[in-house]
Amino acid sequence: MQRRVNIWSNIDWLTVTIYLVLVILGWINIYAAVFNEDNQSIFDLSQRYGKQIVWISTAFVIAFIIFVIDINFYPFFAYFVYGIVIFALVVVLIFGTKVHGATSWLEIGNFRIQPSEFAKIATALALARYLSSHNVQINTLKSYIRIAVIILLPASLILLQNDTGSALVYFAFILVLYREGISEGILLLGFFVIVLFILALVLAKLTIILLSIAIVFIIFWFLNRRFKIVSLGLGILILNISVIYGLNELFKIGFSFYLVILIAIGISGFIYIILAIRHKIKKVVILLLFFIGSILFTNSVDFVFDNFLEPHQQKRINVVLGLESDPYGVEYNVNQSKIAIGSGGIYGKGFLKGTQTKFDFVPEQSTDFIFCTIGEEWGFAGTLFVVFVFTFFLYRLVKIAERQRSSFSRMYGYGVISVLFFHITINIGMTIGLVPVIGIPLPFFSYGGSSLLAFTILLFILLRLDASRLELLK
Amino acid sequence: MDSFANRRHIIRFIIILIGLIFAIKLFILQVADSTYKLTASNNVLRYVTQFPARGLIYDRDGKMLVYNEAAYDLMVIPRQLSPFDTTEFCQILNISKEYIDETIKKAKNFSNYNSSIFLKQVSSKTYATLQEKLYKYPGFFVQSRTLRKYTNENAAHLLGYVGEVDEKLIENDKYYKQGDYIGISGIEQTYEEYIRGKKGVNVYLVDVHNRIKGSYAAGKLDRKAEVGSNIISTIDSDLQAYGEKLMKNKIGSIVAIEPSTGEILSLVSAPAYNPELLVGRTRTKNFITLNTDTLKPLFNRALMAQYPPGSTFKVINGLIGLQEKVLWANTNYSCEGAYFSGRFRMGCHIHKSPLDFVESIQISCNTYYCNVFRSILDNKKYPSIRESFDQWRDYVMSFGFGQYLNSDLSNELKGLVPTKQRYDRIYGEKGWKSLTLISMAIGQGELGTTPLQMANMTAAIANRGYFYTPHVVKEIEGEFELDERFYKKNYTKIDSNYFELAIQGMDLAVNGEPGSGSTARLAHIPNITVCGKTGTAQNPHGEDHSIFIAFAPKENPQIAIAVYIENGGFGGTWAAPTAKLMIEKYLNDSISVSWWEDYILNAKINYNAETSKHME
Numbered sequence A: 001m002q003r004r005v006n007i008w009s010n011i012d013w014l015t016v017t018i019y020l021v022l023v024i025l026g027w028i029n030i031y032a033a034v035f036n037e038d039n040q041s042i043f044d045l046s047q048r049y050g051k052q053i054v055w056i057s058t059a060f061v062i063a064f065i066i067f068v069i070d071i072n073f074y075p076f077f078a079y080f081v082y083g084i085v086i087f088a089l090v091v092v093l094i095f096g097t098k099v100h101g102a103t104s105w106l107e108i109g110n111f112r113i114q115p116s117e118f119a120k121i122a123t124a125l126a127l128a129r130y131l132s133s134h135n136v137q138i139n140t141l142k143s144y145i146r147i148a149v150i151i152l153l154p155a156s157l158i159l160l161q162n163d164t165g166s167a168l169v170y171f172a173f174i175l176v177l178y179r180e181g182i183s184e185g186i187l188l189l190g191f192f193v194i195v196l197f198i199l200a201l202v203l204a205k206l207t208i209i210l211l212s213i214a215i216v217f218i219i220f221w222f223l224n225r226r227f228k229i230v231s232l233g234l235g236i237l238i239l240n241i242s243v244i245y246g247l248n249e250l251f252k253i254g255f256s257f258y259l260v261i262l263i264a265i266g267i268s269g270f271i272y273i274i275l276a277i278r279h280k281i282k283k284v285v286i287l288l289l290f291f292i293g294s295i296l297f298t299n300s301v302d303f304v305f306d307n308f309l310e311p312h313q314q315k316r317i318n319v320v321l322g323l324e325s326d327p328y329g330v331e332y333n334v335n336q337s338k339i340a341i342g343s344g345g346i347y348g349k350g351f352l353k354g355t356q357t358k359f360d361f362v363p364e365q366s367t368d369f370i371f372c373t374i375g376e377e378w379g380f381a382g383t384l385f386v387v388f389v390f391t392f393f394l395y396r397l398v399k400i401a402e403r404q405r406s407s408f409s410r411m412y413g414y415g416v417i418s419v420l421f422f423h424i425t426i427n428i429g430m431t432i433g434l435v436p437v438i439g440i441p442l443p444f445f446s447y448g449g450s451s452l453l454a455f456t457i458l459l460f461i462l463l464r465l466d467a468s469r470l471e472l473l474k
Numbered sequence B: 001m002d003s004f005a006n007r008r009h010i011i012r013f014i015i016i017l018i019g020l021i022f023a024i025k026l027f028i029l030q031v032a033d034s035t036y037k038l039t040a041s042n043n044v045l046r047y048v049t050q051f052p053a054r055g056l057i058y059d060r061d062g063k064m065l066v067y068n069e070a071a072y073d074l075m076v077i078p079r080q081l082s083p084f085d086t087t088e089f090c091q092i093l094n095i096s097k098e099y100i101d102e103t104i105k106k107a108k109n110f111s112n113y114n115s116s117i118f119l120k121q122v123s124s125k126t127y128a129t130l131q132e133k134l135y136k137y138p139g140f141f142v143q144s145r146t147l148r149k150y151t152n153e154n155a156a157h158l159l160g161y162v163g164e165v166d167e168k169l170i171e172n173d174k175y176y177k178q179g180d181y182i183g184i185s186g187i188e189q190t191y192e193e194y195i196r197g198k199k200g201v202n203v204y205l206v207d208v209h210n211r212i213k214g215s216y217a218a219g220k221l222d223r224k225a226e227v228g229s230n231i232i233s234t235i236d237s238d239l240q241a242y243g244e245k246l247m248k249n250k251i252g253s254i255v256a257i258e259p260s261t262g263e264i265l266s267l268v269s270a271p272a273y274n275p276e277l278l279v280g281r282t283r284t285k286n287f288i289t290l291n292t293d294t295l296k297p298l299f300n301r302a303l304m305a306q307y308p309p310g311s312t313f314k315v316i317n318g319l320i321g322l323q324e325k326v327l328w329a330n331t332n333y334s335c336e337g338a339y340f341s342g343r344f345r346m347g348c349h350i351h352k353s354p355l356d357f358v359e360s361i362q363i364s365c366n367t368y369y370c371n372v373f374r375s376i377l378d379n380k381k382y383p384s385i386r387e388s389f390d391q392w393r394d395y396v397m398s399f400g401f402g403q404y405l406n407s408d409l410s411n412e413l414k415g416l417v418p419t420k421q422r423y424d425r426i427y428g429e430k431g432w433k434s435l436t437l438i439s440m441a442i443g444q445g446e447l448g449t450t451p452l453q454m455a456n457m458t459a460a461i462a463n464r465g466y467f468y469t470p471h472v473v474k475e476i477e478g479e480f481e482l483d484e485r486f487y488k489k490n491y492t493k494i495d496s497n498y499f500e501l502a503i504q505g506m507d508l509a510v511n512g513e514p515g516s517g518s519t520a521r522l523a524h525i526p527n528i529t530v531c532g533k534t535g536t537a538q539n540p541h542g543e544d545h546s547i548f549i550a551f552a553p554k555e556n557p558q559i560a561i562a563v564y565i566e567n568g569g570f571g572g573t574w575a576a577p578t579a580k581l582m583i584e585k586y587l588n589d590s591i592s593v594s595w596w597e598d599y600i601l602n603a604k605i606n607y608n609a610e611t612s613k614h615m616e
């Protein structure tokens, strides 16, 4: 059932105000980042700040148009829009223009767009549409597969465009799934896989296997809580290790210690299964499978890392993990960025007074590293304000999402939050050296038409749905 | 239905947690930690580019040809300028006040924050004076770089020169910045990537008095410059110097190649210029003078001048005839001082008649080759002349003519071997026959070849059927190998046994008995069997050009050479003795008959010394 409500009076004007503040602050910093005393006219279209004014105006017009469109359009056409975007991504892959090594630009006349920016909106819509369908149970294998397809299809196409940063954004949709009740077990497994991935790169294989043994026994203790059985299991393992180690030494077989432990685990595992069946102890098999899985996984990580990642990506990961020092490459950029921000002090050097970001030494300063300019010219006061505004903004969006009566609107709302949250966290985190350098823009701040328009559309569809939330009667 | 609403609290918690982590990290970065702060508010960071020295260039025996000398550029950062005493400044640097105003204005236009060059290549003496007083001039600093120096004035064309990058290049290649140097021709250009090394940067703290307070952040941000790789060229510098000496007061070129490797032993283009002229502050001025010189000293004739090959080409036509089996060693043609066909007549000189193949090369009979050439094109094996011509063209191209040899020197010319389409256009598809093309029988007419291609052809003959792509670099320090194309044998389409006959003829052309009609006796060297062939390129604009190709020794050849002397007339007169001197110099390192040397050295051939005085 629906009723008519005056949408203009129901718009969340607080969010619109925050949006305006962010866009204006963004523009001021783009102006500062590319400032040059000889070109001071803000409407100079040959300069980035001039172009950005055009983009901002366009964004306003589009925001207005979104408010005029009927809300039923979004769930109804969600899959259709998704289909178009996937098609565009394929086209880009074939006919795209290369910029900074990524083939993500589509040139139509002298107009250049980046479909990957708009794919986030389409994915958020399609995901909300799918999850809000009547008969969908999120925790079934069928749903897992379909959700994975919806999210990973655009992500892998973007990955093929060599734009790793934009592809990683799709991981953020886990937040939507979490909110909509995906099993904690699946999330924990996912989390464990990531931790294991990192551990596999950082630690030696021997350390990992010993650590895994410890973890498995601790889990077993929590599941079972019987001291006798746990210590029996441990005893069997230690005995096996000692015997095999002894034989290895005695007959000079020359197995490595790692191999000795593996063999001992194999024999012990066999004994465990027999004992478990005989004494009806549950979960031993699952734990064993889990253990074998993680051993296989850690062994394949090195393979994946060496064979599937490009050298510069390996380098970035290694630098952040502290495995590799690279003061002239990736680390150099991060260092420069930290200096720019750090040199801002408490109150900053003042508008247009920045020196670090004026040189070429902070890379991409009006796009991905725009936060440097804020840090340098406005100091801690400025960065704290921006971080606060962003946090408040996201907090507000959670509130908006939660007050939706239609589950489609709520899920779309969380899609918006996921994308924005990921962008903000990774972008700021990267400029202050907390996360690897992944080239994605800071929403509403970074220079660039495609990203500003995409974020505006993303946000204003939610505001449009929100403005009509009272139309739906339950 | 919505049973997971509680999870919203966790999501809110994560959002606030991240916000807090950022706030704390920013507090550490911007307030608590002083590592990233500058010591005093007025201090500035200065990024000084470290220019690596370009790689040195050596000759094949390890003698240094090109090295570097320090030079100092005075840089300016407009934003850091404050009013200063211009009179003293002008005095130290020997510049005018207008220059200061104009240059600073230009620098401001380029960038207020980045440094630009204020004055290029200040001498070390001026630099010493300036260094003491630099504290009076905030915004200025000195950046050291290197300039090319040459151990002698030879091989300018081959070594090439270095100049400033232009706007277009800066846009296309991120490595280069305004004011950087880049190799513009010769080895400097081809091997730029190796020679240039890698720029570095030093970050300094500078106080208000323009004094460097030290390295910023203990040099953590500095990047060391990497010195460029040294190059060992294939040039024999003594031979090169000798060749340039012989070519004084003449126009033309000499190219000498080691047949067993394709290595270029010397490459002379005359008139030449002193490479020192294109270095430093006078470069632009000198370049204009050289560029407007009527004798075109900047023009590399060895690679870019195209002449008909003349009678040297008879060797190629002979080889094609043998391979196509329309000519045999004992094929005799008689010559009555000219070749006649209907109303057509091509003259020849007086010599014994009839001649066999070997004698035809020794004596260089035009009539003989008119017959050979026509029998190739009128071969009944092919349905029409269009097919036999294509076949002939393939043979010629297999010697490297009519295409880029793809050496490691830029600006090579392709030369010209006409296509059948060309004749179709002029005469119609059925309108031409062998007689139409007859001038190519003796290497005249439409054929165009460069001296490098001719030396390469000579190397192919010396090798009895194959050549290595000619190149001027033997080794790049730190690199395992050169490009693989320099290690590949390129086979001609002629079987190697046919070459022995042609070489026999070339041997006799040089070493035949007096009175036997040998055309190149002036190239004879006692105890070394030189095999050669004379040629004369028709020149519609004046006296013909003198050509000589040769290799030696006959067995196990070590040098193949092509000599061109413009307006030198018959090939045997000037080109042959010049080639002989070069060969003797290379193989024996001494000259047996010194009056030959004087004969060549003192010759001024159609050379107006008045117009090119500055080249001396």
Ligand SMILES: [Zn+2]
Binding pocket: B335, B336, B337, B338, B348, B349, B351, B364, B365, B366, B367, B368
């Ligand atoms: Zn004759």
